[in-house]
Amino acid sequence: MAAALEVRALSVGYGPVRALHEVSVDVPSGAITAVLGGNGAGKSTLLRAISRTLGFHRGTVDAGTVHFDGRPLGGLSAAGVVAAGVVQVPEGRQVFARMTVADNLRAGALGARGGGRKRYLASLAEVHELFPVLADRAGQRAGLLSGGEQQMLALGRGLMARPRLLLLDEPSLGLAPLMAARIAETVRRINSTGTSVLLVEQNASMALRLASRAYVLEVGEVALEGDAAALAASDEVRRRYLGVVDETAAEDAGRAQASAPVLPRWSA
Numbered sequence: 262m263a264a265a266l267e268v269r270a271l272s273v274g275y276g277p278v279r280a281l282h283e284v285s286v287d288v289p290s291g292a293i294t295a296v297l298g299g300n301g302a303g304k305s306t307l308l309r310a311i312s313r314t315l316g317f318h319r320g321t322v323d324a325g326t327v328h329f330d331g332r333p334l335g336g337l338s339a340a341g342v343v344a345a346g347v348v349q350v351p352e353g354r355q356v357f358a359r360m361t362v363a364d365n366l367r368a369g370a371l372g373a374r375g376g377g378r379k380r381y382l383a384s385l386a387e388v389h390e391l392f393p394v395l396a397d398r399a400g401q402r403a404g405l406l407s408g409g410e411q412q413m414l415a416l417g418r419g420l421m422a423r424p425r426l427l428l429l430d431e432p433s434l435g436l437a438p439l440m441a442a443r444i445a446e447t448v449r450r451i452n453s454t455g456t457s458v459l460l461v462e463q464n465a466s467m468a469l470r471l472a473s474r475a476y477v478l479e480v481g482e483v484a485l486e487g488d489a490a491a492l493a494a495s496d497e498v499r500r501r502y503l504g505v506v507d508e509t510a511a512e513d514a515g516r517a518q519a520s521a522p523v524l525p526r527w528s529a
Contacts, residue, residue, distance in 0.1 A: 265288055265289065265290040265291075265329060265330055265425070265426055265457045266286070266287065266288035266311070266327070266328070266329050266347075266426055266457070266459065267287055267326075267327070267328045267329075268284060268285055268286040268287070268307070268310075268311065268325070268326075268327050269285050269325055269326045269327075269328075270283045270284070270285055270324060270325040270326070271283070271284045271285070271286075271307070271310060271322065271324070271325030271326070271327065272284075272322070272323045272324040272325055273303075273306050273307075273310050273315065273320055273321065273322055273323060273481075274320065274321055274323050275318070275319060275320045275321075276319070279323075279481060280303050280306040280320065280481050281303045281306055281307060281310070281481045281482075282481045282482050283324070283325070283482070284303070284307060284325070284478070284481070284482065284483055285483065286307070286459075286476055286483075287474075288426065288457050288458075288459050289457070289473070289474070290457055291452075291455055291456075291457055292452075292457060292458075292472075292473050292474065293448070293449075293452050293457075293458040293460055293471050293472045293473060294457075294458070294459050294460065294472055294473070294474050294475065294476070295460045295461075295462060295468035295469060295471065295472035295474070295475040295476070295489060296459065296460070296461045296462075296475070296476050296477075296478060297462060297463075297465045297468060297469075297475060297476070297477045297478070297498075297502055298463075298477055298478035298479060299463070299479075300463075301480070302478040302479055302480065302481070303478050303480075303481040303482075304430070304461040304478055305352055305430055305431075305461065306320065306481075307461070307478070308349055308351075308428045308430050308459070308461055309349075310322055310327065311327050311334065311342075311347065311349075311428060311459070312339060312342050312347060312348075312349040312428055313334060313337055313338060313339045313341070313342045314339050314349065317339075322335070329345060329346070329347055329426060330346075330425075332345065334347070340372055343372035343422055343424075344372060346423075346424055346425035346426060347424060347425070347426045347428065348372075348419045348420075348422045348424035348426070348427055348428065349419070349427075349428040349430065350415050350416055350418075350419040350427065350428065350429050350430065350432065351415075351430050352430040352431040352434060352461075353431075353434065354408065354411040354412050354414075354415050355415065356403040356404070356406075356411050356414050356415055356418070357403055358402065358403050358404030359402060359403075359404060360402070360403055361399065361400050361401060361402060361403065362395050362398050362399050362400070362401055362402075362403055362406070362414060363399040363400065365403050365414055365417075365418050366385060366388060366395070366414075366417055366418055366421050367381075367421075368418065369417070369418030369419060369420070369421030369422055370384060370385075370421040370422065371422075372422045373421060373422045373423050380423070381421075384420065384421050384423055385421070387420065388417040388420055388421060391413075391416075391417065391420070391447060391450065391451075392413040392414075392416075392417050392447075394410055394413065395410075395413060395414060395417055398410070408435055408436060408440075409436055409437070409440035409443070409444075412432060412436060412440075412444055413444075413447075416429075416432065416444070416447065416451075420451065424456060425455075425456060425457065426456070426457045426458070426459065427451065427456055427457070427458050427459070428459050428461075429448065429458060429459070429460045429461065429462075430461045431461060431462060431463060432444050432448065432460075432462070433445065433462065433464045433467060434463070441464065441467065442467075445467050445470070445471060448460065448471055449471060452471075458471075460472060465498070465502035465503055466493075466503050468489075469489045469490070469492060469493040469498075469503075470489075470493075472489040473488070473489055474486075474487070474488060474489055475487070475488075475489040475492050477492070477498065477502070485497070485498065
């Protein structure tokens, strides 16, 4: 499958601090690709570099290239990247709190490719089908929504620009498990319409279930990459990112503890 997004040897810095070092990532057309890693691994920086929003965070691309459908994104503005079909939904449900739900969605449509009233209404209908609650609360201020509803609005606002590639930064962050599962299912539905997805997540279990391919970042470098199912079965990934204990090691430790001599307890 041809890659819709090609990131090659990307190096990024914030002043003297190197955040990414020669990172290469592919997102095949129509696929979900996951990027995993702990805090400070460089996941959000990668998305900012792709969406050309890095400058807003005082970061710079020091080396490397980013192409989408064969077109370089390096010379575009953030608005130009959206117009090219690449839309980022940032971490932290950054909705416009004082604006209504309807106005948030309207703002998302400003960068849509091939705009017009008919296209806007079609996009709005699709978002309302995905998230009926946004239609029910169209006149409500976004800041009064629950955390899960704000994440739905953030996703819906991104979809109003009709992206061909959606960059998702920690969509399950801070959500209850049931709501996180609903967001995961929504990501799957979005992808089923043909939209490619680059998913950054600390919830590795969720990300690996959704994705066909995954990368693991550590301290700004790609430490592991491959088929998502294979990575999910990897002992190293299971131990470090899925919270699965090495059962053999645990059993050995348990036997060692059981066979250790019991020392007498002296009273004071």
